[in-house]
Amino acid sequence: MEHQRLNSEHDLLLLVSQGDEAAFAQLFHAYHQRLGAFVYQLTGSLSMAEEIVQEVFIRIWEKRDKLSHVSHFHPYLYTVAKNYTFSFLKKLGRELEHKQQWEMTIAADTGNPFEETMDARYRRIIDQAISELPAQRQRVYLLSRDEGLRQAEIAERMAISRETVKKHMVLALRAIRSYALTHPETNLLLLLFLPQ
Incomplete structure (x- = not known):
């Protein structure tokens, strides 16, 4: 057999x-x-x-x-x-280390008005992109980003399937990336923080 x-x-x-x-x-x-x-x-x-x-x-x-x-x-x-x-x-691990090093560099340079301006501009552009997302997609993204919920937790809280949550996250990240790419000054930050 x-x-x-x-x-x-x-x-x-x-x-x-x-x-x-x-x-x-x-x-x-x-x-x-x-x-x-x-x-x-x-x-x-x-x-x-x-x-x-x-x-x-x-x-x-x-x-x-x-x-x-x-x-x-x-x-x-x-x-x-x-x-x-x-x-x-x-x-x-390398990507996380690179991100942490970059964040430490930014933190060490907080006295530099250019860095503060770039960070504020980046956040404003990303927040604007998020505000233009459809309501449910925006909520999925914010529950993940602001509350740190996993896909299963978001699905349970919103009474939708995990596949729907996953789809909303992919589409949200794509929309945010597309919006931010229209602002060239955010491109480096975008590459570091948004999944490719």
């Missing part, structure tokens, strides 16, 4: 390596929940784990031609996921 299962998985990998999307969907459904639990143990964040699992499977699909040479998919998949997770966390 075990031998038959392995042959079945090997056949599935061969189909995926040949570009069979249905076989890939089958592979994804067989592993994504277990892989999500594994990545969650590494990150401690459900949303981060979801994002990483999606990225890992995108990479598996993009490099699907290599799957025909994989004899044991489970360890292969978990190695790819572990390596990607560590790279993701290192990058996140």
Whole structure:
């Protein structure tokens, strides 16, 4: 029975390596929940784990031609996921460190009227962009930014689905970024504070 299962998985990998999307969907459904639990143990964040699992499977699909040479998919998949997770966390750490250094530099330069003017101008432009968002999108964004609520908490408070919250956040950030890009003096600050 075990031998038959392995042959079945090997056949599935061969189909995926040949570009069979249905076989890939089958592979994804067989592993994504277990892989999500594994990545969650590494990150401690459900949303981060979801994002990483999606990225890992995108990479598996993009490099699907290599799957025909994989004899044991489970360890292969978990190695790819572990390596990607560590790279993701290192990058996140570097970005946070860069942001903290930048904030410390700004704090040290508070005597400089130019810095104060830039910060005030940036906040005014972003606040103006937020005020132009549709009411529900604005509320989702402000609950996240001002109250620090997670998507699930926002969904519960507003009685909407997490997917709707996620959609509102993506559209809000896109609208704020677009609005701010019309003001070139905010571009550097925008790159630091708004997700790409």
